[in-house]
Amino acid sequence: MEKTYTNTFPLTMTSSEKQETICIFGTGDFGRSLGYKMLQCGYSVVFGSRNPQMSSLLPSGAEVLSYSEAAQKSDVVILTIHREHYGFLTELTEVLKEKVLVDVSNNLKINQYPESNAEYLAQLVPGAHVVKAFNTISAWALQSGAMDASRQVFVCGNDGKAKQRVVDIVRTLGLTPLDQGSLLAANEIENYPLQLFPMWRLPFYLSAALGLFFFSYCVLRDVIYPYINEKQDSTFRLAISIPNRVFPITALILLALVYFPGVIAAILQLYRGTKYRRFPAWLDHWMLCRKQLGLVALGFAFLHVIYTLVIPIRYYVRWRLRNITIAQIMDKKENPFSASSAWLSDSYVSLGILGFFLFVLLGITSLPSVSNTVNWREFRFVQSKLGYLTLILCTAHTLVYGGKRFLSPLSLRWGLPSAYVLALVIPCTVLVTKFILIMPCIDKTLTRIRQGWERNYKYSKSALNGRSDI
Numbered sequence: 001m002e003k004t005y006t007n008t009f010p011l012t013m014t015s016s017e018k019q020e021t022i023c024i025f026g027t028g029d030f031g032r033s034l035g036y037k038m039l040q041c042g043y044s045v046v047f048g049s050r051n052p053q054m055s056s057l058l059p060s061g062a063e064v065l066s067y068s069e070a071a072q073k074s075d076v077v078i079l080t081i082h083r084e085h086y087g088f089l090t091e092l093t094e095v096l097k098e099k100v101l102v103d104v105s106n107n108l109k110i111n112q113y114p115e116s117n118a119e120y121l122a123q124l125v126p127g128a129h130v131v132k133a134f135n136t137i138s139a140w141a142l143q144s145g146a147m148d149a150s151r152q153v154f155v156c157g158n159d160g161k162a163k164q165r166v167v168d169i170v171r172t173l174g175l176t177p178l179d180q181g182s183l184l185a186a187n188e189i190e191n192y193p194l195q196l197f198p199m200w201r202l203p204f205y206l207s208a209a210l211g212l213f214f215f216s217y218c219v220l221r222d223v224i225y226p227y228i229n230e231k232q233d234s235t236f237r238l239a240i241s242i243p244n245r246v247f248p249i250t251a252l253i254l255l256a257l258v259y260f261p262g263v264i265a266a267i268l269q270l271y272r273g274t275k276y277r278r279f280p281a282w283l284d285h286w287m288l289c290r291k292q293l294g295l296v297a298l299g300f301a302f303l304h305v306i307y308t309l310v311i312p313i314r315y316y317v318r319w320r321l322r323n324i325t326i327a328q329i330m331d332k333k334e335n336p337f338s339a340s341s342a343w344l345s346d347s348y349v350s351l352g353i354l355g356f357f358l359f360v361l362l363g364i365t366s367l368p369s370v371s372n373t374v375n376w377r378e379f380r381f382v383q384s385k386l387g388y389l390t391l392i393l394c395t396a397h398t399l400v401y402g403g404k405r406f407l408s409p410l411s412l413r414w415g416l417p418s419a420y421v422l423a424l425v426i427p428c429t430v431l432v433t434k435f436i437l438i439m440p441c442i443d444k445t446l447t448r449i450r451q452g453w454e455r456n457y458k459y460s461k462s463a464l465n466g467r468s469d470i
């Protein structure tokens with residue numbers, strides 16, 4: 001019986017061959033769009049509907065029959081019906097026997113039901129070969145042809161031949177099939193369209209929290225403090241001065257947070273004396289979204305660069321420069337040139353430029369089109385060595401910014417240090433810890449652990465033999 005469709009199914013259809021008929025159950029949005037696309041690609045389409053006479057707006061050229069009549073016309077039946085309405089299929093088990101039954105359904109929530117929709121369908125219609133496909137393609141994309149971002153169709157199913165047929169249909173429709181294995185994968189495939197930027201969530205919340213905290217901190221020091229102490233209105237600082245403090249601080253901390261989990265993981269491995277124990281879930285998740293953290297940090301660094309470029313055209317800056325010059329003319333006294341200040345200011349800018357350049361380089365190499373062209377060692381070299389160099393340069397940039405005022409009691413307001421002093425805590429912690437970790441004696445142990453050596457090997461061996469360790 002399996003021979004029937006291997007013989008009849010053409011791999012690619014030519015006009016001279018008989019058109020293959022596909023049956024689509026349901027005449028809703030998705031069913032109609034899919035039917036339209038299939039007709040365009042040379043299939044003949046039969047719709048199954050509760051009310052064949054009432055169905056309107058169907059693509060011309062398609063036939064509409066009752067569900068059981070339609071099912072008899074083809075051995076591939078695509079169900080474009082919501083899972084909640086699958087009940088009536090139990091009456092069609094005889095007609096659907098040995099047919100390829102394609103489940104396209106999505107749910108409203110992740111893990112909404114104990115079993116995936118496709119597995120539920122397989123239980124309802126035990127004689128059919130259920131294949132999961134098309135759920136990641138939207139009706140709108142099918143119709144408008146705007147499918148660049150969503151050409152991929154995940155396909156899974158327990159019957160190899162049935163799956164192959166669906167894969168071929170997907171290809172004929174101009175989409176890219178991705179075989180995901182057996183029906184067990186259906187759950188993951190169904191959850192996929194419901195996820196909302198899972199890897200961007202942590203970076204987003206972190207940057208929002210950091211931004212808000214430092215913004216409030218700067219408002220307290222730079223707007224509220226001068227108002228209460230000198231009745232001075234500094235609210236104009238909310239537009240550029242304060243954002244241009246918050247952005248670089250957020251960028252620097254996020255960049256440090258890209259390298260922090262690696263350091264924590266190394267310490268954990270050293271402490272446990274083995275690499276064969278799982279990291280806690282939060283550390284795993286943190287490690288997985290390092291790329292996104294770095295890209296968000298790069299975004300903030302960009303903002304800092306742009307905000308810095310406009311400094312010379314700001315009214316406040318020009319006003320201050322003019323006033324200082326006029327005051328010097330009136331006093332007939334020139335400000336002496338300070339070589340150390342010139343050095344500090346130039347090195348501050350230069351470190352910033354170099355740090356930003358490497359930061360952009362890191363961002364570019366994390367793009368899939370670029371990272372696909374480098375091998376594993378090259379990628380690690382760029383992301384680790386160059387990454388740490390970027391962190392060192394950006395931290396130094398901030399330290400030099402502080403310059404002579406760094407930790408000076410004069411810059412305290414209500415006992416609060418400048419925001420950039422706080423910003424340095426995490427980057428410095430990461431750099432100092434990393435420096436300790438690369439000291440030869442520690443590095444040697446860590447490398448051995450990462451190659452599989454275990455400190456308490458005997459202990460684990462006895463555990464393996466099932467003996468108690470007391």
Ligand SMILES: NC(=O)C1=CN([C@@H]2O[C@H](COP(=O)(O)OP(=O)(O)OC[C@H]3O[C@@H](n4cnc5c(N)ncnc54)[C@H](OP(=O)(O)O)[C@@H]3O)[C@@H](O)[C@H]2O)C=CC1
Pocket residue numbers: 025026027028029030031048049050051055079080081082083085104105106107134135136137138139140
């Ligand atoms: N819309 C989209 O972009 C996408 C949809 N999907 C999935 O495709 C399936 C269909 O979605 P969509 O077309 O948007 O939904 P619609 O509500 O527009 O269509 C559902 C169709 O199911 C049929 N149906 C059968 N039994 C019942 C019943 N008891 N009550 C109501 N309808 C019934 C109806 O067709 P008739 O009246 O002819 O019997 C109806 O038109 C869903 O499982 C959805 O998750 C997947 C990817 C994208």
Ligand SMILES: [Cu+2]
Pocket residue numbers: 248304352397
């Ligand atoms: Cu800067």
